[in-house]
Amino acid sequence: MIGHAFDLAIDGYVGLLISLFILYTGYNVAKETVNILLGSSPNPELCNQVKDFVNEGMYIIGTHDLKVHDYGPGRTIASIHAEIQDTVNIVDAHLIIDDLEKRISEELNINIVIHIDPITTDKEKIKGMEEIVKSAVKEVNNSFVAHNIRMTIGYRCMNVIFELSVPSPQVPAADTIRKDIIHKLKEKDPQLNVIVNSVTALT
Numbered sequence: 001m002i003g004h005a006f007d008l009a010i011d012g013y014v015g016l017l018i019s020l021f022i023l024y025t026g027y028n029v030a031k032e033t034v035n036i037l038l039g040s041s042p043n044p045e046l047c048n049q050v051k052d053f054v055n056e057g058m059y060i061i062g063t064h065d066l067k068v069h070d071y072g073p074g075r076t077i078a079s080i081h082a083e084i085q086d087t088v089n090i091v092d093a094h095l096i097i098d099d100l101e102k103r104i105s106e107e108l109n110i111n112i113v114i115h116i117d118p119i120t121t122d123k124e125k126i127k128g129m130e131e132i133v134k135s136a137v138k139e140v141n142n143s144f145v146a147h148n149i150r151m152t153i154g155y156r157c158m159n160v161i162f163e164l165s166v167p168s169p170q171v172p173a174a175d176t177i178r179k180d181i182i183h184k185l186k187e188k189d190p191q192l193n194v195i196v197n198s199v200t201a202l203t
């Protein structure tokens, strides 16, 4: 009688272990497939390599909006916006961008498209934009500081890009801070397309 009860218990445990193993294997297979289909989240080291590469290009004064999609080995697709002063000749700018795309694809083994953002050099426009951005940022939080404010002129909207410094305990809330600032700026001017390129700790 005791032996019989013991056998039953063992069967149950072994059965449970096997089911857990099957579930676990199934989960991993599904996860890998979903990651490949959706493009898994980019490796931060690769992102920094791409940014450094582009930032070192002639005429390039900054970058933003890097997107990297990893669809498996040799199938990484990326895009980035390269900021170039609007006084640079379009042929020269294209030459640099074309060369960067080729070198990045050879050296980092990724397929990249670089989009050019002509950054305005119009001092009056920059001054006006700086005032709007700085006041919006102060209204969200008096201790936040916007810097390196630059802009591109569009047909239907004005793109404004800047870096933000916040007190270090608030860095983990970067996503919320970004949303609040974008909201505040859009209240001031609905035509604005706002890119808070980085949120780092005040030093």
Ligand SMILES: [Zn+2]
Pocket: 064, 065, 081, 117, 159
């Ligand atoms: Zn852009």
